[in-house]
Structure formats: structure tokens, C-alpha cells
Amino acid sequence: MRRLSIVLLLCCLVDWSLNASLDPSALQSDPAVVNLRNYLRIRSEHPNINYAEPIAFLKSQADSLGLPYKVYELVPGKPILVMSWLGASPDLPSVLLNSHTDVVPVFEKSWTHPPFEAFMDENGTIYARGIQDMKSVGIQFIEAVRRLKAAGVQLKRTIHLSFVPDEELGGADGMRKFVETEDYKALNVGFALDEGIASADDDYLVYYAERSVWHVDIIATGKSGHGSLLHDNTPGEKIRYIIDKFSDLRAEYKKRLDENKDLTIGDVTTINLTKLRGGVQSNVVPEKMTVTFDIRLAIDVDHKEFEDMIQRICKEAGEGVTYEFEQKGPYVETTKLDDSNPYWLAFKKVTEELHLPIKTLVFPGGTDSRYVRAGGAPALGFSPIRRTPVQLHEHNESLNAQTFLDGIGIFEKIVTAVANV
Numbered sequence: 547m548r549r550l551s552i553v554l555l556l557c558c559l560v561d562w563s564l565n566a567s568l569d570p571s572a573l574q575s576d577p578a579v580v581n582l583r584n585y586l587r588i589r590s591e592h593p594n595i596n597y598a599e600p601i602a603f604l605k606s607q608a609d610s611l612g613l614p615y616k617v618y619e620l621v622p623g624k625p626i627l628v629m630s631w632l633g634a635s636p637d638l639p640s641v642l643l644n645s646h647t648d649v650v651p652v653f654e655k656s657w658t659h660p661p662f663e664a665f666m667d668e669n670g671t672i673y674a675r676g677i678q679d680m681k682s683v684g685i686q687f688i689e690a691v692r693r694l695k696a697a698g699v700q701l702k703r704t705i706h707l708s709f710v711p712d713e714e715l716g717g718a719d720g721m722r723k724f725v726e727t728e729d730y731k732a733l734n735v736g737f738a739l740d741e742g743i744a745s746a747d748d749d750y751l752v753y754y755a756e757r758s759v760w761h762v763d764i765i766a767t768g769k770s771g772h773g774s775l776l777h778d779n780t781p782g783e784k785i786r787y788i789i790d791k792f793s794d795l796r797a798e799y800k801k802r803l804d805e806n807k808d809l810t811i812g813d814v815t816t817i818n819l820t821k822l823r824g825g826v827q828s829n830v831v832p833e834k835m836t837v838t839f840d841i842r843l844a845i846d847v848d849h850k851e852f853e854d855m856i857q858r859i860c861k862e863a864g865e866g867v868t869y870e871f872e873q874k875g876p877y878v879e880t881t882k883l884d885d886s887n888p889y890w891l892a893f894k895k896v897t898e899e900l901h902l903p904i905k906t907l908v909f910p911g912g913t914d915s916r917y918v919r920a921g922g923a924p925a926l927g928f929s930p931i932r933r934t935p936v937q938l939h940e941h942n943e944s945l946n947a948q949t950f951l952d953g954i955g956i957f958e959k960i961v962t963a964v965a966n967v
């Protein structure tokens with residue numbers, strides 16, 4: 547009973563403090579919140595995005611900041627916009643604040659509020675596709691720069707704010723292409739910030755690396771024939787061997803993850819069977835079957851050894867078994883979290899000064915950060931969202947306006963610190 551009453555008392559306190567800190571009408575009229583909601587109302591969901599709309603919005607943002615911008619169209623209809631704020635020492639490597647303008651599709655019927663209306667409820671929570679992933683971060687970058695400029699701050703390094711398309715499709719027509727261009731190289735990026743993931747508890751999550759994505763097709767060929775016989779050398783037996791071996795590996799990695807509470811999904815290699823194809827007719831043994839695995843290699847895996855193992859498994863499965871990569875992500879240098887990386891030291895110092903608890907992690911999926919890192923600049927994935935249900939790509943994606951505003955304050959400090967390194 548006693549315990550219960552303490553819990554009840556705590557609940558009351560939490561309610562009270564929440565209500566006291568929130569004034570929905572002040573949030574409604576906050577210019578940064580207005581800006582965010584306008585951006586969210588632009589329907590930039592896959593497929594067939596009309597990127598002209600977010601670009602027009604972003605141009606007006608650049609104008610409102612008094613910043614010059616450039617639009618690069620490496621693939622027709624998929625523009626990249628970069629706004630630039632010149633530093634006092636423009637020859638120093640710059641700081642890139644990258645965000646993507648696209649969002650994933652919605653199943654509108656499953657949403658309580660229309661996903662492109664940016665409805666705000668009585669507690670200041672805004673519901674919209676892309677509010678976590680990652681339009682809020684794009685606007686936070688803009689608003690942090692707006693506050694710094696308004697305060698008359700002059701930073702040492704140049705800041706570039708890039709807004710890229712197609713991240714949700716893997717970035718092939720977006721950041722991946724952009725980092726290879728002379729235009730990107732001319733930005734002279736020394737350090738970048740990009741998206742992270744919301745956190746449900748008190749910790750902010752900071753991502754310093756990503757696993758390498760390998761999508762591999764394994765093709766087993768063999769004797770075709772009548773389904774009533776027991777031929778040797780059939781593709782089915784070979785596919786079974788392959789699936790067994792990969793499933794054993796999967797179980798081993800899963801065990802490693804389950805048994806060590808310090809590990810998160812980004813710390814281990816994952817393997818998933820994602821496609822299985824073959825066959826022409828029920829009573830005919832086919833001459834070919836194919837299985838596809840989605841493999842994410844942990845950052846400590848030796849790529850050559852892993853491929854050698856795939857090769858060995860194919861060989862053991864029998865003759866006529868080959869493999870092909872649909873995607874073979876290279877090893878990408880991780881962003882160093884030590885004294886060798888002054889940007890990290892500056893970032894960390896700000897989180898300490900603000901008493902923000904952080905957790906550093908390997909990103910479980912893929913973001914544009916991997917291209918930036920591969921392009922030679924350290925990058926951190928950080929969305930300043932905590933005490934928030936993690937809803938990226940889900941129905942009812944939401945974020946509280948107060949959390950969003952707090953994030954602008956955090957970026958104001960972080961951007962200042964890393965730009966003055």
C-alpha cells in the first residue's frame with residue numbers, strides 16, 4: 547500500500563510538472579514550431595516524390611537566414627540543396643549539417659491524425675510522418691543557425707546545411723552520389739552531423755559507426771528431373787545445406803546478443819533469409835534455386851574472412867553453387883571517440899556542460915552518415931530526442947514540440963563548439 551501511494555504521488559508530480567512546463571498556445575505560435583509544421587505538411591513521401599516542394603520551402607528558409615545556397619541536381623528530379631554560412635576562417639575544414647528531405651510512405655488509415663497535417667494535441671505533441679525521421683532535425687539545424695546569427699555570433703569554421711533526397715531508398719541518387727562530386731569535395735567537410743534515433747529513456751543516443759550491408763544471392767544449380775524420383779545432385783539439397791549453415795551462424799550471433807546485456811543489435815552481425823526463389827512446376831525438380839540473405843557485418847568483422855567463409859559454404863554445398871552480391875557495402879572507418887577526434891571532444895564537452903546523459907552506439911541500419919564517413923569526414927548520428935517513444939517509419943509518428951525546441955538549444959551549443967574547434 548505504502549509503495550502504491552508513493553507511486554501515485556510521483557505520478558501526480560510528473561503530471562503537474564509536465565502541465566506546468568507546457569503552454570500549448572505559446573508552442574503553437576513559436577516561429578520554429580510553425581516552421582517545423584509547415585515543413586511536415588509538404589508531402590515528400592515515397593514513391594515518386596515531387597522534390598520541387600521541399601526545395602522551394604528550403605530556399606525560402608535560406609533567404610530568411612540570409613544564407614546563400616546552391617542546388618545540385620545530379621539525378622533529374624532529385625535535387626540536393628546546400629546552404630552555407632561562411633566562417634571567420636573559411637579555409638579550415640567545414641562542418642556539415644546533413645538531413646534528408648524524403649520520408650517513408652504512410653498507411654493513412656492507421657493514423658489517428660492525418661500524417662501530413664502536423665496536428666498538435668493539447669500537450670504540444672505533433673503527429674506527422676517524418677517528424678522523427680528526420681524533418682525535425684533539419685529544422686533544428688536551421689533554427690540553431692538562426693539563433694546564432696541573431697545573436698551576432700561569428701563561428702570559426704564554415705557551416706554547410708545540406709538537404710538530400712532519397713535517403714530512405716539507400717541514398718544511391720542522393721548522398722552517395724553527392725560525396726563523389728567535385729562540388730562536395732569543394733565543401734571541404736571536416737566533420738558532419740546527421741540523423742540518429744529517438745530514445746525512450748533519459749539517454750540521448752549518439753551513433754559513431756554503421757555496420758556494412760551485404761545482400762548476397764546464393765545460386766544452386768543441379769540435376770533437373772521428374773519429381774517422383776530421387777535424383778542425386780539436386781538444387782534443393784544444396785539450398786538446404788546453405789540455409790542450414792547460415793541459420794546456424796544466425797543462431798550463434800543471436801545467442802551472443804541475447805547473452806550479453808551490454809551489446810545492442812548494432813554490435814553484432816545479423817543474418818536474415820529474405821528471398822527464396824526457384825521452381826517451375828510441382829512435379830518437376832528445377833535446375834536452379836536461389837536464396838538471398840540480408841547480412842549486416844559488425845564493425846569488427848574482417849570482410850575478406852567473411853567472404854571466404856561464404857565461398858567455403860558454397861563449395862561444401864556441392865558443385866554448381868555460386869554467389870553474387872546484390873549489394874556489398876565496403877568497410878567504412880568508424881568515427882573515433884577519443885582524443886584523436888577534436889570534434890568529438892567538443893561535442894562531448896557540450897553534453898557534459900548541459901548534463902545530458904549520452905550513449906554511444908553503432909547504428910543498427912544504414913544512414914547517409916556512411917557515405918560521409920567513406921568520403922573521409924568523421925560523422926555522428928544524433929537526433930536530440932529523448933523520453934519519446936521510438937516511432938520512425940511507424941504509424942502515429944510524433945514528437946513533442948517542447949522536445950523539439952530543447953533540441954534547438956542543444957544544437958546551438960554543439961554547432962558552436964564543433965565549428966570553433
Ligand SMILES: *[C@@H]1O[C@H](CO)[C@@H](O)[C@H](O)[C@H]1NC(C)=O
Pocket residue numbers: 656657658941942
Ligand atoms: C495511433 O494512436 C492512437 C492514440 O493516439 C491509438 O489509439 C492507435 O492505436 C495508434 N495506432 C497505431 C497503429 O499505433
Ligand SMILES: *[C@@H]1O[C@H](CO)[C@@H](O)[C@H](O)[C@H]1NC(C)=O
Pocket residue numbers: 561564667668669
Ligand atoms: C496529455 O497529457 C496528460 C498527462 O500526461 C495525459 O493524461 C493525456 O492523455 C495527454 N493527452 C493526449 C492527447 O495524449
Ligand SMILES: *[C@@H]1O[C@H](CO)[C@@H](O)[C@H](O)[C@H]1NC(C)=O
Pocket residue numbers: 796797799800815816817818
Ligand atoms: C535479422 O536477424 C537477426 C539475427 O541475426 C535478428 O536479431 C534481427 O532481428 C533480424 N531482423 C529482422 C528484421 O528480422
Ligand SMILES: [Zn+2]
Pocket residue numbers: 646679680713741
Ligand atoms: Zn532518416
